[in-house]
Amino acid sequence: MAKPSSLLDTRVIYCGDNLEQLKKLPDACIDLIYIDPPFNSNRNYEVFWGETKEKRSFDDRHESTQAYIEFMRPRCVELARVLKKTGSFYYHCDWHASHYVKVMLDQVFGEDNFQNEIVWKRSSAHSDTKQGATQFGRIHDVIFLYTGGGEATFNAKYLPYDQGYIESHYRHIEEGTGRRYRKDNLTANKPGGDTSYEWKGVRPYKGRYWAFSKEKMGAFESEGRLVYTRSGMPEFKRYLDEMPGCPLQDVWDDIAPLNSQARERLGYPTQKPLALLERIIQSSSNENDIVLDAFCGCGTALVAAQTLNRQWIGIDISPTACRVMAKRLRDVCKLREDESYWLHGKGFVVRDLPWTEKQLRAIPPFEFENWAVIALGGIPNKTQVGDMGIDGRIYPIGSEPTAAGKEAGQLDFMDDWYPIQVKQMDKTGRPDIDNFEAAMMRMKRKKGFFVSFDFSSDALREIDQFFRREHIVIIPLTVREILDETIAQRLA
Numbered sequence: 001m002a003k004p005s006s007l008l009d010t011r012v013i014y015c016g017d018n019l020e021q022l023k024k025l026p027d028a029c030i031d032l033i034y035i036d037p038p039f040n041s042n043r044n045y046e047v048f049w050g051e052t053k054e055k056r057s058f059d060d061r062h063e064s065t066q067a068y069i070e071f072m073r074p075r076c077v078e079l080a081r082v083l084k085k086t087g088s089f090y091y092h093c094d095w096h097a098s099h100y101v102k103v104m105l106d107q108v109f110g111e112d113n114f115q116n117e118i119v120w121k122r123s124s125a126h127s128d129t130k131q132g133a134t135q136f137g138r139i140h141d142v143i144f145l146y147t148g149g150g151e152a153t154f155n156a157k158y159l160p161y162d163q164g165y166i167e168s169h170y171r172h173i174e175e176g177t178g179r180r181y182r183k184d185n186l187t188a189n190k191p192g193g194d195t196s197y198e199w200k201g202v203r204p205y206k207g208r209y210w211a212f213s214k215e216k217m218g219a220f221e222s223e224g225r226l227v228y229t230r231s232g233m234p235e236f237k238r239y240l241d242e243m244p245g246c247p248l249q250d251v252w253d254d255i256a257p258l259n260s261q262a263r264e265r266l267g268y269p270t271q272k273p274l275a276l277l278e279r280i281i282q283s284s285s286n287e288n289d290i291v292l293d294a295f296c297g298c299g300t301a302l303v304a305a306q307t308l309n310r311q312w313i314g315i316d317i318s319p320t321a322c323r324v325m326a327k328r329l330r331d332v333c334k335l336r337e338d339e340s341y342w343l344h345g346k347g348f349v350v351r352d353l354p355w356t357e358k359q360l361r362a363i364p365p366f367e368f369e370n371w372a373v374i375a376l377g378g379i380p381n382k383t384q385v386g387d388m389g390i391d392g393r394i395y396p397i398g399s400e401p402t403a404a405g406k407e408a409g410q411l412d413f414m415d416d417w418y419p420i421q422v423k424q425m426d427k428t429g430r431p432d433i434d435n436f437e438a439a440m441m442r443m444k445r446k447k448g449f450f451v452s453f454d455f456s457s458d459a460l461r462e463i464d465q466f467f468r469r470e471h472i473v474i475i476p477l478t479v480r481e482i483l484d485e486t487i488a489q490r491l492a
């Protein structure tokens, strides 16, 4: 477990707009920042939720690239403020706005602090390019790297050489040991001490010098590291197995996107692979350093930071994203979400989640639905199409998959589930109950849950009569009951 920072609270997820949340952090306190904001594009416009209701509400937020840049600029100003001089900042985006983002970041972080434009190949070639297309396939994301103006942490990474390179550059195989090596020139163009001596009857070519002293050459000779050309010129045996590999460059094509079968996949289209975040964190931070992701989605950067023994802070405006990543940290990192644990330097906490009735009335409807479904231990519906008008499902413990239809989607193949209907309204009336009853009959469910701020007496009477008529149970739950956590017995 990494040491807690004395400077600021870490292992905390803040729920809220990062512009507000960042203002609470002191200057120059973060070693590494990674952000992957919603892009200014239809494909990626914040599809944390996929093609859902949230997408619609985001649709008009950035009607132009300029508006997107103006949304990002003050956030980047705050991020530059909290970054240490020795820190690094990574901004993940794609072709839609990357050129405008670069100009804005040069202004905010300083052109001289720009280090790299990393190209991450995020998908394989598109084979479905339409006939008559006027463009090449767009298969990469752009990740800009800036540093804070001082000497930033950088741990160079080496990749294994590719086979073609090995065969063309390390052509020789040592007899007896089978070690591959290349022959390196032992002369240099600058004199360095006694470097014009004669070695076994030869001297360096005209205008050149030996790269090593006579003693060093003697040591090489006795280690068996010298080979000689026909003319008697010594050459150095550079063994492949002593080389670190090929230094990582700025084109990354060795980290695959998450495929539909990936174990780490949570089902959110914008989730980035852990390997990508691990590379960034290992390259630009050391153990115990503080990593910040201010648009942290389902928490990939936080999980990578935790696994690599870094301190971390996450911010996301979506309460559901905050809950999803909290669950991920509990499941994957085996971290406890517990205030008293956290006060003792262990575990983590989520701050500023909406938790009062007043706050819950004010959040967008899709967030409210997700909040209610997740609070009941259910799974929110990803799409509003084909969900028969319900907002989520609870799978009771012990549900068994049916044989058919396993390919259909995450848990769709399990037939044992209860529907959840959520209405962000003061008083749910009889017509809403009638609609839910019809949906339950269509779905052939025996039990379902209805969440609202309150229910009219007509609505409650109808729930009762429905049970007498059809033997189908609808459990009405108020937000207050969920907040008071008095629902456990009613869910059983």
Ligand SMILES: C[S@@+](CC[C@H](N)C(=O)[O-])C[C@H]1O[C@@H](n2cnc3c(N)ncnc32)[C@H](O)[C@@H]1O
Pocket (backbone or CB within 6 Å): 016, 017, 018, 019, 036, 037, 038, 046, 048, 270, 271, 272, 273, 294, 295, 296, 297, 298, 299, 300, 301, 315, 316, 317, 318, 321
């Ligand atoms: C592209 S996703 C990040 C995905 C993440 N890299 C991962 O691997 O899971 C962008 C996230 O930014 C969040 N977001 C959008 N606007 C925000 C804001 N103003 N403050 C904080 N978070 C915001 C969205 O809720 C979404 O979860």
